[in-house]
Amino acid sequence: MLTLASIAFTPTISSSPVKMTRRFSWRCRAERVSAGYSQLEVRKVSYRPPGTEQNLLNQTSLFLREKSFGLIFGRSGSGKTTLLQLLAGLSEPTSGSICIQKYDDNGKPMGPSEVLASQRVGIVFQFPERYFLSDTILEEVTFGWPRQKADISLREQLGLKLQNAINSVGLSAISLDKDPQSLSGGFKRRLALAIQLVQTPDLLLLDEPLAGLDWKARADVVNLLKDLKKDHTILVVSHDLRELYPLVDRSWRMEMGGVLKEESLPV
Numbered sequence: 001m002l003t004l005a006s007i008a009f010t011p012t013i014s015s016s017p018v019k020m021t022r023r024f025s026w027r028c029r030a031e032r033v034s035a036g037y038s039q040l041e042v043r044k045v046s047y048r049p050p051g052t053e054q055n056l057l058n059q060t061s062l063f064l065r066e067k068s069f070g071l072i073f074g075r076s077g078s079g080k081t082t083l084l085q086l087l088a089g090l091s092e093p094t095s096g097s098i099c100i101q102k103y104d105d106n107g108k109p110m111g112p113s114e115v116l117a118s119q120r121v122g123i124v125f126q127f128p129e130r131y132f133l134s135d136t137i138l139e140e141v142t143f144g145w146p147r148q149k150a151d152i153s154l155r156e157q158l159g160l161k162l163q164n165a166i167n168s169v170g171l172s173a174i175s176l177d178k179d180p181q182s183l184s185g186g187f188k189r190r191l192a193l194a195i196q197l198v199q200t201p202d203l204l205l206l207d208e209p210l211a212g213l214d215w216k217a218r219a220d221v222v223n224l225l226k227d228l229k230k231d232h233t234i235l236v237v238s239h240d241l242r243e244l245y246p247l248v249d250r251s252w253r254m255e256m257g258g259v260l261k262e263e264s265l266p267v
């Protein structure tokens with residue numbers, strides 16, 4: 001059985017607790033200087049698909065503090081998925097901006113905002129299991145990684161990322177040579193999250209994460225999101241308001257034309 005403990009593929013797994021990615025260590029140093037916080041800021045974003053005459057989003061604005069959980073709900077076709085695609089960098093806003101702004105403890109901006117880089121974002125689409133391509137969990141999570149000639153330090157870094165991703169979604173007891181399609185519904189969603197987490201994103205976007213799951217798998221995914229919220233900023237589009245309610249810090253209703261209004265959940 002291929003587990004994290006027994007794994008023997010190109011990227012080696014490091015057991016050293018001190019090896020962290022450069023971005024993580026930078027963040028720790030920055031936090032010692034000033035706690036502060038950073039915030040995702042969607043500033044008056046409009047979007048009109050190329051070749052069309054109507055905006056799908058109109059002056060959409062949203063602010064979400066790091067390590068908090070935001071939920072967007074609203075009518076089908078209002079533009080929720082379109083907004084997630086812009087946040088993930090899959091399409092470009094026609095106007096407005098999407099950035100990260102850092103603030104000090106008094107809420108004063110610290111320097112200019114940074115454009116949100118797509119490498120900092122992980123997106124899990126609806127029914128992600130439909131897009132699994134590989135024969136094993138390991139191949140699915142490490143898709144696109146170098147298989148040969150990676151130097152030892154890169155192999156260690158990749159191994160550590162894999163270990164963190166698998167552990168954080170609770171897949172560490174499952175054999176990594178298992179066929180992804182043989183997993184239960186809830187575990188397939190865990191795998192879909194691991195595929196994103198291995199890229200160490202700061203912002204996690206989830207489109208209808210509970211859709212199509214039975215009650216047990218839904219509860220399982222909600223518990224997992226509760227854990228992930230401790231280390232990630234999460235923005236979810238969902239109609240499952242009642243189940244996600246306990247996790248939500250901020251929520252918005254999207255009206256037709258992509259206008260967002262902050263609103264408490266109607267539960």
Ligand SMILES: Nc1ncnc2c1ncn2[C@@H]1O[C@H](COP(=O)(O)OP(=O)(O)OP(=O)(O)O)[C@@H](O)[C@H]1O
Nearest residue numbers: 049052056074075076077078079080081082083237
């Ligand atoms: N590239 C495109 N060109 C033209 N129209 C588009 C394009 N992409 C999406 N649309 C339309 O934009 C509207 C918003 O779509 P979107 O998928 O963002 O809505 P949604 O709120 O996520 O809906 P649902 O809750 O059903 O998933 C829909 O009417 C959709 O048909």
